[in-house]
Amino acid sequence: MKQLGRLSRGLWFEDLVLGTTWHTAGRTLTETDLVSFVNLTWFTEDLFTNQHDTGENAIQGRPVPAGMVFTMAEGLVVPSLERAGLAFLQMELDVRSPTFVGDTIRVDCEVIEARECSKPDRGLVRTKNTVTNAGGQILLIYRPLRLIKRRSPAQADGRPR
Numbered sequence: 001m002k003q004l005g006r007l008s009r010g011l012w013f014e015d016l017v018l019g020t021t022w023h024t025a026g027r028t029l030t031e032t033d034l035v036s037f038v039n040l041t042w043f044t045e046d047l048f049t050n051q052h053d054t055g056e057n058a059i060q061g062r063p064v065p066a067g068m069v070f071t072m073a074e075g076l077v078v079p080s081l082e083r084a085g086l087a088f089l090q091m092e093l094d095v096r097s098p099t100f101v102g103d104t105i106r107v108d109c110e111v112i113e114a115r116e117c118s119k120p121d122r123g124l125v126r127t128k129n130t131v132t133n134a135g136g137q138i139l140l141i142y143r144p145l146r147l148i149k150r151r152s153p154a155q156a157d158g159r160p161r
Contacts, residue, residue, distance in 0.1 A: 012084045013114070013123035013150045020111040024076035026134070028104040029064055037068040062101040069099045069140055073107045073131045080109070086122060087147040096138045104134040112143065121150055 004011075004022035011022075038048055043065055070093060078085065099105070113126035125148045131140040 010082060010084070011080050011148075013125065013148045016111045016114050016123075016125045016127075016148065018111055018114055022080065022109050024073075024080070024107040024109070026104045026106040027072060027076055029069075029072065029099065029101055031062070031101050033072070034062070034064050034068065034101055037065065037071075041067070043067070059098045061098075063098045064101060064103075066093075066095045066099070066140060069105065069131060070142060073105060073129065073140065073142070076105070076107050077109060077129060081146070081148065084149040085146055086149055089124075089145045089147060091142055091144040093140065093142045095140055099133065099139045103139075105131050105139065107131050113145075117147070121152075122147055123150055124148070 002017060002020040004020065034048065038044060045065075048063065048065060108130045110128045110130075111125060112128045114123060116123050124145060126143055126145045129140075129142050129144065130138055131142075132138055
């Protein structure tokens, strides 16, 4: 297994061998993030828009939609595939715990599948992305399948570009 630590840029298909792990930077979710997401997506469920009539809510506090957590987690992951990601093809998503305004999230990534494609300039990579809060609580686990560029022969020295 190859452990890369915190990574921000430059993974290509050749770097993403089975068992490779890395993690992203953290990001604190703010009230402004929630309001912006709700307004952009029209995700106007009372749970996310009404702070006063909360007696019947299953989740107390200031929760954020799991879709927002996923998209912000992807925003943390995508820079690690800069210039190499070609397509997001499919995903499984498990919501494990509520996420709240004020939580800081990060993503731990592990390559669980990597295979070549019929075209020699790309490969398929599936990762297990575990989103946690600052306390280490698992919030989401998602498993995206992505189409990733391979290095050209001129880039075969293995250095990220």
